[in-house]
Each structure stands twice: as structure tokens, then as C-alpha cells.
Amino acid sequence: MVKKTAKALVLFSGGLDSRLAVKLLQEQGIKVVGIFFVLPFGGGCCNDRFCAFKFSQEQGFKLYIVDCSKGRNFQEYLAIIRKPKYPRGTGMNPCIDCRVFMLKKAKQLAKKLNADFIATGEVLGERPLSQNMKALRIVEKEAGLEGKLLRPLSAKLLPPTEAEKQGLVEREKLLDIKGRQRKKQIELAKRYRIDFPNPAGGCLLCDKAFSLRLADLFKHRKKITPRDIELLKIGRHFRVHGKIVLGRNKQENDMLEMLKGDNILIVPEKPGPSALVKDKRDVEIAKEMIAAYSKYGKGREKFDKYRIDLVAETKNKGKGERER
Ligand code: SF4
Known part of the structure; x- marks a missing residue:
């Protein structure tokens, strides 16, 4: 049983997975707030803040935009890309470090907004570098979010988070999606009647x-x-x-x-x-x-x-x- 109206801050890329994470939480009566990153090398599904904003309007949640294409955020992000702690992918993409960067920012915002927990649209095994079990744990630990980061699409395959243990989220209603096939996600999109952008574009660092x-x-x-x-x-x-x-x-x-x-x-x-x-x-x-x-x-x-x-x-x- 969900005890109170919980508030979740969702890392929102604009792609299908994060759209579904929003819907799964909203379906449980959880109040969702989103955080979208404008990255200098791209990264979001469409990396289009207007597309992301449109979805947030349609689904009735507030979206915070963190612009890392200039100013202090840009320099901070670049320092991570220049000298990552964890290995890069096939290009200059240090996905683990990049996720940690975004989650640290999300953590600050969650504190300000008094959000009960942070959620992402990550799917276990969907990305070889940043979404395997080991990487998901590293990211959580480095961001200071151990046990506090909910991945609604794969939650049943992962240890219960604090939000689940406290009854803020019903674990039973979360999913067990795994791997690179997106069949289940596409079925869910139909069920929820939501549009989603093509995964074209992506991150130039790859x-x-x-x-x-x-x-x-x-x-x-x-x-x-x-x-x-x-x-x-x-x-x-x-x-x-x-x-x-x-x-x-x-x-x-x-x-x-x-x-x-x-x-x-x-x-x-x-x-x-x-x-x-x-x-x-x-x-x-x-x-x-x-x-x-x-x-x-x-x-x-x-x-x-x-x-x-x-x-x-x-x-x-x-x-x-x-x-x-
Ligand atoms: S592909 Fe990797 S480096 Fe690029 S935005 Fe995504 S997580 Fe960051």
C-alpha cells in the first residue's frame, strides 16, 4: 500500500524509456517532476528541450531544464569528458561519469524540491557500458544515491530501493524489462497512448x-x-x-x-x-x-x-x- 503522495524527480531524456518511467509513477499516484539536461554533445533521445517540454505539458508534470551547453555547467561537464574516472565507450563517451554528473545535479534539485526519491528510465542490459548491473551500482554509489535510485522499468530485477521499502512506491506495479529489445516498451507506449521520438541523433561523443x-x-x-x-x-x-x-x-x-x-x-x-x-x-x-x-x-x-x-x-x- 502506498502510504502518502510521494514526489519523484525523474531524469527525463525525452526518449521512450524515460517517458514510460514518468507514466509508471504517475499511474501509482506519485507526483512527478522532471529534469532535462541540454548537453553540449547531445545525449537525449531527440536532445530537443521543446519536444521534452511538450511531453511534460501533455502529461502534466513540471520540467526543470539544466543547460550544460554554456557557462559553469559547460566547464564542469567538459572537465568530466576530458578526464573521466571510468572507461570510455567506443568513442570519447564516458557514459558512467556522464550519468554520475547528471545524477549529482538531480540530487541537488531533488533536495531543493523536497522530492522523496529520484527515478530514471534506465533498463538493465539495454546499454552495454552504462546499464549493466555493475555500472548501475557504480553510478548510484558515485552519485551518493545508494539504495535511493529507482529504475521503474527494471525495478523487479534490482534490489528494492528505500522508496519501495517505505511504501512510497508499490514494487509489484513496477516492471522487469531487460535487454536491448524494445518490444515491451513499444507495447507500453501503445497502452499509455504516448508518442515518442525516434532514437536518431544521440550523443556525438559516440x-x-x-x-x-x-x-x-x-x-x-x-x-x-x-x-x-x-x-x-x-x-x-x-x-x-x-x-x-x-x-x-x-x-x-x-x-x-x-x-x-x-x-x-x-x-x-x-x-x-x-x-x-x-x-x-x-x-x-x-x-x-x-x-x-x-x-x-x-x-x-x-x-x-x-x-x-x-x-x-x-x-x-x-x-x-x-x-x-
Ligand atoms: S551516450 Fe554516454 S556520454 Fe553521451 S550523453 Fe549518454 S551517457 Fe552521456
Whole structure:
């Protein structure tokens, strides 16, 4: 029997699993509040705060948005990505550290809001790196939430949490979903009549090309700004004396102009890639690159030795672990 109206803070990514976690708790009469993270490299299912907000409005719960794409949160998050305590996935994604970061923030908010417990949409075994039994325990412990973190979708496969023991949540009504198949979740979505976004997009830290660019940035820059990260998301990246970025299409050429800052921007007279050059000693080689990478240009392989993300583009097209 549930003793009182409990209040839960749900880590809400916008994806199907966290939507179901919200519904399962609401169904028990628990008051839900959500926390959504805007991460500089993506991460939520759609990573779209408006989509997440729309769902919260439809389902009648308040959503707190933590913006980590700038300011202090950005620097704090970046420090974790730069030097994680636990192993990375197939790219630069340190999923365990990232989850701990979010849960620590959630813990602070839960305290402020007087929430009785924190819940997530995690499913045992759904993600190889961050949702195996060992990882779930580590995350809980590191976030200072041992025995206090409820995963409603897999709760019956996990030890009872304090909220269950205290009768704030009825364990019997929680689920025992396990693994990567999402059949049960899709059935539940139908039962609850809820929409959910496609799990496309995801976290750029799992992308190998992006990860190589980021590793190079960490190697060469101590202080990193949100604009540096935006620049990593576009173009071909080379390192000669400094960095050269070539646009791959008109949209990227325009973006380079926007992100120019105090760097040198070379815009070719004939159609071709623009080049953003960080070190003036690289201007001549950047012009040669522009010619080689223009529509009918030749001899690109001569610049391969400067490419930061070449391996990823030619060999590693696979994606690593992605959270939804
Ligand atoms: S994929 Fe990993 S690193 Fe990226 S947002 Fe998800 S938990 Fe964080």
C-alpha cells in the first residue's frame, strides 16, 4: 500500500524509456517532476528541450531544464569528458561519469524540491557500458544515491530501493524489462497512448570522427569554449601549425563564417570550401587545400597526413553506445 503522495524527480531524456518511467509513477499516484539536461554533445533521445517540454505539458508534470551547453555547467561537464574516472565507450563517451554528473545535479534539485526519491528510465542490459548491473551500482554509489535510485522499468530485477521499502512506491506495479529489445516498451507506449521520438541523433561523443576531433582539441587547448565545440561539429579538420577547418557544403561554409571569431577565414572566389585558419603560417597550405577539395580539385591525399579525423571517415563508420 502506498502510504502518502510521494514526489519523484525523474531524469527525463525525452526518449521512450524515460517517458514510460514518468507514466509508471504517475499511474501509482506519485507526483512527478522532471529534469532535462541540454548537453553540449547531445545525449537525449531527440536532445530537443521543446519536444521534452511538450511531453511534460501533455502529461502534466513540471520540467526543470539544466543547460550544460554554456557557462559553469559547460566547464564542469567538459572537465568530466576530458578526464573521466571510468572507461570510455567506443568513442570519447564516458557514459558512467556522464550519468554520475547528471545524477549529482538531480540530487541537488531533488533536495531543493523536497522530492522523496529520484527515478530514471534506465533498463538493465539495454546499454552495454552504462546499464549493466555493475555500472548501475557504480553510478548510484558515485552519485551518493545508494539504495535511493529507482529504475521503474527494471525495478523487479534490482534490489528494492528505500522508496519501495517505505511504501512510497508499490514494487509489484513496477516492471522487469531487460535487454536491448524494445518490444515491451513499444507495447507500453501503445497502452499509455504516448508518442515518442525516434532514437536518431544521440550523443556525438559516440561518433568516432567527432571523438578524434575532440581528442585533438583537448590535446591542444586548455580552455575550451562552446564555440570550439560547435566548430568540431562541422567540416573537415586538419592540423598543420594550427588548425584548419574546411567546409563541406554551403551550409558549413556559412557556419564557418559565423564561428570565425578572431581566426582567419578564406572564402574562395570560385565555388569551393571556405577555410577557417587558426595560425597565419597555414594560410598558403589552406589555399592549396581549398583548390584540392573544390568540385573538380585533385590531389587531396597529399593532405591526409594533416587530417585529424581521417581514420574515422574512411574506416570507422560504426557508432558506439548511444543513450536515448
Ligand atoms: S551516450 Fe554516454 S556520454 Fe553521451 S550523453 Fe549518454 S551517457 Fe552521456
